[in-house]
Amino acid sequence: MHSGFGSRLFGGLILVGIGVVFLLNQMGYVHVDIGYVIRTYWPVILILAGLKNVVSYKNHEYGRSISFGNVILIVIGGFFLARNLDVLHLSTGEFFRYLVPLMLILIGLYVILKPRRSYKKHDPHFHIPPEPYGMTPPPPPPPGTEAPKSTWKDDYEFGWNESTVNKSGFIGDIHMGSDFWELKPMNISHFIGDTVLDLTKAHIPYGETKINISSFIGDVKVYVPNDIEVGIAVSCSALAGDVKLLDHFESGFMKNIRQETPYYNEASKKVRIIVSTFIGDVKVNKVG
Numbered sequence: 001m002h003s004g005f006g007s008r009l010f011g012g013l014i015l016v017g018i019g020v021v022f023l024l025n026q027m028g029y030v031h032v033d034i035g036y037v038i039r040t041y042w043p044v045i046l047i048l049a050g051l052k053n054v055v056s057y058k059n060h061e062y063g064r065s066i067s068f069g070n071v072i073l074i075v076i077g078g079f080f081l082a083r084n085l086d087v088l089h090l091s092t093g094e095f096f097r098y099l100v101p102l103m104l105i106l107i108g109l110y111v112i113l114k115p116r117r118s119y120k121k122h123d124p125h126f127h128i129p130p131e132p133y134g135m136t137p138p139p140p141p142p143p144g145t146e147a148p149k150s151t152w153k154d155d156y157e158f159g160w161n162e163s164t165v166n167k168s169g170f171i172g173d174i175h176m177g178s179d180f181w182e183l184k185p186m187n188i189s190h191f192i193g194d195t196v197l198d199l200t201k202a203h204i205p206y207g208e209t210k211i212n213i214s215s216f217i218g219d220v221k222v223y224v225p226n227d228i229e230v231g232i233a234v235s236c237s238a239l240a241g242d243v244k245l246l247d248h249f250e251s252g253f254m255k256n257i258r259q260e261t262p263y264y265n266e267a268s269k270k271v272r273i274i275v276s277t278f279i280g281d282v283k284v285n286k287v288g
Contacts, residue, residue, distance in 0.1 A: 021034075021037075022034065039084070040085065041081070041084070042080075043079075043084065044077065044081060045077070046073050046074070046077030046080075046171075047074050047077035047078060047081065049077075049171070049172065050070045050071070050072075050073035050077065051070075051074060070193075072099075072103070072217060075099070076099075079095050103279075107240050107279055163184060163185075164185040164186065165184050165186045165187070166186075166187045167186065167187070167188045168188070168189045168190070169189075169191065169193060170190075170191045170192070171192045172193045173193045173194045173195070173196070173218075174190055174193065174194070174195045174196065175196045175198075176188075176196070176197050176198065177197055177198030177199060177200070177201060178198065178201075179201060180201045180203070181201065181202050181203070182202065182203045182205075183202040183203060183205065183209055183271070185209055185210050186210075186211045186212070187212045188211070188214070189214045190213075190214070190215045190216070190218060191215075191216045191217070192216065192217045192218060193217075194218045194219045194220075194221070194280075195213060195215050195218060195220045195221070196222075197213070197221070197223070198222075199222065199224050199225060199271065200223050200224070200287045200288065204225075204271060205269065206268055207269070208270040209270070209271050209272070210274070211271065211272070211274070212274045213273070213274070213275045214277070215275075215276070215277045215280060216277075216278045216279070217279045217280060218277075219241075219280045219281045219282070219283070220275050220277055220280065220281070220282045220283070221282075221283045221284075221285075222234075222275075222284045222285070223285055223287045224271065224273075224284060224286055224287065225286070225287060226287060226288035227288065229268055230270070230271065231260070231261050231263065231264035231266075231267030231270040231271070232246065232260065232261045232273070232286075233258075233259075233260035233261075233264050233270070233271070233272045233273070234246065234258070234259050234260065234272075234273045234275070234284045235256075235257070235258040235259075235272075236255065236258075236274075236275040236277075236282050236284075237256050237275070237276045237277070238254075238255045238275075238276075238277045238278075238280075238282055239253060239254060239277070239278050239279060240278075240279050241277065241279060241280045241281045242281040242282070242283075243255050243257055243281070243282045244281075244282070244284065244285070245257055245258075245282070245284045246259045246260075246261065246284060246285075246286060247259075259284075
């Protein structure tokens with residue numbers, strides 16, 4: 001099942017179910033304390049959201065992995081549901097005091113025991129191009145010359161302006177770039193869940209465009225075009241997880257890595273990507 005249709009089906013079924021219960025209650029066929037149901041069973045939404053992401057990960061077009069965000073979502077939802085049903089007698093503060101060290105233990109075991117995986121096998125977008133960019137590297141421009149810059153006329157014709165796009169999320173996944181779009185400076189912040197940014201269908205303007213991505217728990221995946229006219233510079237700070245920037249790969253803890261394509265400064269179109277993550281894998285792959 002396509003991930004987009006699955007998400008719509010999941011949300012639609014929840015709304016339909018709630019609406020049916022409300023309607024039957026209003027018609028007198030069932031007698032339900034709506035306030036009690038909402039107060040008691042609202043954590044089910046968190047559990048179902050986490051389970052949906054876990055069940056549907058294999059069919060995701062970006063090769064999503066089962067992230068810690070989904071597991072944590074299920075655990076938090078299960079705690080509040082058990083607490084509301086008086087199955088578990090534990091305060092919220094006590095729960096999070098136990099949750100944080102438990103997370104660190106699980107993350108450490110995950111880093112130690114997880115099998116090494118081949119990005120080429122698991123990532124449908126991953127492609128190892130010929131060296132470099134599929135052709136001979138362009139020579140640097142003669143001394144005293146500069147790379148072409150866009151004019152106000154070019155910017156106006158393409159509808160470009162200097163406004164910055166801000167995107168934020170709390171729980172769930174963020175996906176951007178599935179259709180053709182125009183790239184602008186961006187700030188993306190996410191708390192729990194995967195962040196996927198596809199630049200292969202984006203119109204990239206002349207000059208340098210900066211993209212800032214910050215994530216607390218979850219994977220960050222960025223797909224960039226393998227284009228000779230586009231220079232890519234990536235810097236990443238990660239506490240725990242695998243980091244793959246272009247053709248460079250490292251794994252472990254407390255990583256601070258910088259990579260850029262050859263002749264980045266001479267490229268007419270440049271994209272600078274800055275990623276900061278606490279727990280999760282980071283992949284910036286060239287596509288094409």
